[in-house]
Amino acid sequence: MPDMMQIPVPEEFKQQYASLFYELSKEAFEAAKNDAGLKRYMTKKEAAAWIGISFTHFQKLEELGLPTIDAGGKVLVDREDITKFMNKHKRNLKQLNY
Numbered sequence: 001m002p003d004m005m006q007i008p009v010p011e012e013f014k015q016q017y018a019s020l021f022y023e024l025s026k027e028a029f030e031a032a033k034n035d036a037g038l039k040r041y042m043t044k045k046e047a048a049a050w051i052g053i054s055f056t057h058f059q060k061l062e063e064l065g066l067p068t069i070d071a072g073g074k075v076l077v078d079r080e081d082i083t084k085f086m087n088k089h090k091r092n093l094k095q096l097n098y
Contacts, residue, residue: 038079041069042079044068047082066085067085
């Protein structure tokens with residue numbers, strides 16, 4: 001490899017570059033998730049399909065405390081809330097003596 005010339009870069013520029021790179025990466029990741037159909041907020045019907053259950057069963061999860069968001073007449077569900085709720089309600093195999 002040929003000799004490389006090093007150029008001094010002020011610390012302030014390094015911090016600004018790191019911040020810009022982080023924001024661009026974050027935006028690209030969110031765009032990729034949306035392109036893949038993985039939006040954060042879903043209708044109850046979309047959320048039921050995402051989990052892989054019927055709409056009726058999804059309503060039972062609501063009754064058990066799954067949070068929903070009333071967005072001016074349209075009810076939405078946060079993907080993160082679903083994940084938290086499902087993790088909280090996992091059965092512990094030790095309790096079942098397996």
